[in-house]
Amino acid sequence: MIRGRRPDSPYLALLPLERGAFIGGLLLIVVLSGIVSFGSESGSHPLLFGAFLVYVGVLALPLFGAFLRTPGLFHPLFFYATWTGLRSLLTGDAVLGATGLEFHRALAGMSRTELELVAAQSFLLEALALVALYVGYGLFRNIRVPSLRQPSQPRRLAKAAVLWMVLPTAAVAILAMEAGSLGNLMLQRGIASDQRIAAEIGGHWHYLAGVGTVAPVVWLAFDQDAAKRPVFWLVALFAAFLVFVATGSRGSAIWPLILIALTWGLRHRAIPYRALWVAAGIAIVLIGLLGEFRAATRGADTLADVEFQAEFWSSAEAGYEEMVRRSTTNNGQIAVLGSVPERVDHLFGESYLSIPFVVIPSRLWPGDTPDAAGKLNATYIYGNPLTGIPTGVVGEAYWNFSYAGILLAFLLFGGVLRFAGSVYRANADHPLIIPIYIYLIVFLAPGSNQIYNFVHALVPVLGFYLFVRVVERVRLGEASVPRPAGMEGGQ
Template sequence: MIRGTRPDSPYLALLPLERGAFIGGLLLIVVLSGIVSFGTESGSHPLLYGAFLVYVGVLALPLFGAFLRTPGLFHPLFFYATWTGLRSLLTGDAVLGATGLEFHRALAGMSRTELELVAAQSFLLEALALAALYVGYGVFRNIRVPRLRQPAQPRRLAKAAVLWMALPTVAVAILSMEAGSLGNLMLQRGIASDQRIAAEIGGQWHYLAGVGTIVPVVWLAFDRNAVKHPVFWMVALFGAFLVFAATGSRSDVIWPFILIALGWALRHRTIPYRTLWVLAGIAIVLVGLLGEFRAATRGAATLADVEFQAEIWSSAQAGYETMVRNSTTNNGQIAVLRSVPDRVDYLLGESYLSIPFVVIPSRLWPGDTPDAAGKLNATYIYGNPLTGIPTGPVGEAYWNFSYAGVVMAFLVFGGVLRFAGSLYRTNSEHPLIIPVYLYTIMALAPGSNEIYNFVHAFVPVIGFYLFVRLVDRVRLGRTSAPRTAGMEGSQ
């Protein structure tokens, strides 16, 4: 844990040592990438590396106090730049900037030089998007937000959490019955998407199977010491198991634990760096391990037929290689930039039309609902309509309205971050605002897939918050007497 006297700030004010670590990390990435780019035969094109430098430079602006008057680790602008930027750099963008791109899954027949020029365009568009985000945040400065009344501290949080877990448990039970068994359900990722259970009975059961992952995040917002309760961790692990059993999604397993660590940091006004490093290592291992499991399920008739080796080092290596591929040879944004408008026309808002349908189960809507960007990318550019390939918010904005779309999308998103930051700053101890703010800065971005993910988390957060209040007020069918806001206890 980095020591130092941290100034009082709801955003967790940035310590000089932390600022230096961030700047030093970016410089190290730039230097090492430059050595590979110019010092090896497999180095990237100079224009690609130059565009990479521009992107890193714009990414680093919130680290400087002259740019951001009150920098903090959870400041919406600072967090978006560092979380999105550093994560992308460490999981593939730095490799792309250093070694270039020899081939791309969706762009067969293109030379290395052509691919690297498209990759350079991608980095420059990312820099333009960040610049528009900063401007948008500054423009929407006069935003007024309400101060919400602090609710009473609930006494039956654990009871509410256990009762809430009945929702995802029932959903997984229904899916298992449709599949024939829980084992058969876990083999679903190994078959084509049009043959999966979701295509027959609707994706709403998969969604309900994941609503348990928000429980520990909201619980921690109510009770800063929730991590000391064994039931808290039992619920967190059970929720992660249910969502993976139903969907096979690796990110849905990992994200709740990252959010738990960040929620703990917000509640305690400190950063558990050692825990975060451990979580990062576990996340990489899980990405590889669960990916190997999914690959092993292809063609398996039963769970007993699945064979894979659970080795920590090989799993970590496989997980990192998967993340690098998604930033390089399987980069959906690069595929969009090269294909639009030469091979594929502009969408002119088509992918954004899917957003209003985010809360409507497809089974309840007559006819097909509009597809989000990832599905459109897989269908029209990759030629595989049975999956989804993320375009990223920048790639989606470009695909819809060219360069103007990128600028406008991120200008507006800058205003959204300003509003979210102001709402949190005014209500930094409110148990509803804390998880909503965390999901906003972690998951929300101006893209249809990202908005889907945010809304799908936002709805159960609201639902579980209200459920906690209800369980705490009702006992054996009778409404209990109201308690004072200062009452202690979380069980």
């Protein structure tokens, strides 16, 4: 943990050492990428590396106070730039900028030079989107928001969290019964999506299986010392286990732990850097391990038939290599930019039509609901309608309305971040605003898939918050029941 005195800021203002670490990290990435780009035969095209430098430069603007009076780790604008940018750099964008792109799964007919020019376009459009975001944030000023009344501290948070876990546990039990056993349910990820249980009984059961992951986040928002209790971690780990068993999604099992760490930092006005580094290492290993497990389930009839070797370093390497592939040879945004409008027409808002259906289970809607960007990308560009491949928010905006779509989407999103920051600043200790703010700055972006993720998280956050209040009211009601006459004062 980096220690030092922070200026008074609900956003956790940057310490000089933190600012230096961010700037130094970006410079190190640029220098190492440049050495690879210009110092090896497999280096990237100069135009690609130049576009990469432009993107990193625009990404670093908030670090120098541009558009911000006091940069803070949890400032909505700063967080979006650093969280999105640094994460993408560390998980593949730096590799793309340094080594270029020899081939792409969806663009098999393109030469290396053509692919690298498309990748350069991708970096430049990312930079354009960030500039539009900064400008949009600056345009929306003097937003007045209400200050909410602080609720009383509940005394039955642990009980409420344990009771809440009944809902995802029941959902997993129903899925397991449909699959024949819990082991068979864990094999679902290894078969085609149209043959999975979700295609038969509805994906809402998978959604319910994941609602337990919000309980530790809201619990920590109520009680900043909740992480000291063993039952807190039992609930957190059990919730992550349930969502992985139900969906097979590695991200769904890892994200709850990241969100807990971020909520802890916001509540304590400090960042547990050592714990975060350990968690990052564990996350990479888990991505590799769970990926190997998922690959081993393909073609297996029972869980006993699954064979895979769990080795620490090989799992970490496999996890990192898969993240790099998502930024390079399987980059959905590059697939869009290389295909639109030459091979595939603009969508003109088609992917955004799915957003109003975000809270409506597909089973309750007569006919098919509109597809989000990831599904459209897999169907029209990759030719695989049985999966979903993210387009990235910039790729989706471009696919819909070309360059104007990027400018408009990120200008408006800048206003959304300004409003969210104002609401949080006015209610920095409110146990409902804290988790909503955390989920917003982590998940929300101007894309259909990102809005899906945020709304799908927001609903159980509100649900568990209200559930905590109900459990507390029941307790208070029990405590306020009058005693029979003659039973008071020892009479």
